[in-house]
Amino acid sequence: MSNFQQLKDKGLVILYDTAQIPQISADWFDLNYWQTQQAVIGGAPGRGTSLFIETPAGEAVWRHYYRGGLVGRCIKDSYVWQGLEKTRAWQEFKLTAQLLARGLPVPTPLAACVKPKGLFYTADLITLRLPAAQPLMDFLEADNASKLADLLHQVGKTVQQFHAAGLNHVDLNPRNILVNPNLNKVWLIDFDRCQLTKPNFKLAASNITRLERAFAKLNANKTKLWLQAFMAGYAS
Structure with missing residues (x-):
């Protein structure tokens, strides 16, 4: 993680990978900045919408942190400030980098951003x-049952690799598992609130x-x- 640097700009605290982004500013977390450059190229549904943006480092996914559940109905995107290292964005950025360094199939983290607001903060990744x-989830209702079984087998095999490394993915669901059937590739995403510990059977279960x-x-x-095909790959 020696390439990671931190800076403050326009009230934001930014952590970024200098190997991927030699220079960065608060503009990277301003929607108008990307729209002005016509660099917003799409989005992905979820809690809030993740935007696809064309950056100097390549196509990227920009996600703002939103609260879920009952709390999210009252408090949209603010979290209690307990120090920079305990913010959701800092923890997910560093965890994703650790997983990537171990050779696990995850996205490359580019930048994390925190905006302190008194006792609270908002964050982006x-x-x-x-x-x-x-x-x-886009493939689960496919007509080709045998192809889906092969895909779920690969998903199970990949998830087992993460569990063997000690990852506790607290929100493992078909949205947070990305696949490319043509390349037989599987990735996990969204490591918010996840932890990397010693391998733990109960957490994996x-x-x-x-x-x-x-x-x-x-x-x-x-x-x-679906679960049978997944577990066949997990146990392989």
């Missing part, structure tokens, strides 16, 4: 966009249970079949 990757619940929300009748 920018990562390189993965090549031709789509959410797993809870991640898989979370994935199973997500499967059931999409199609309860196919959940067992």
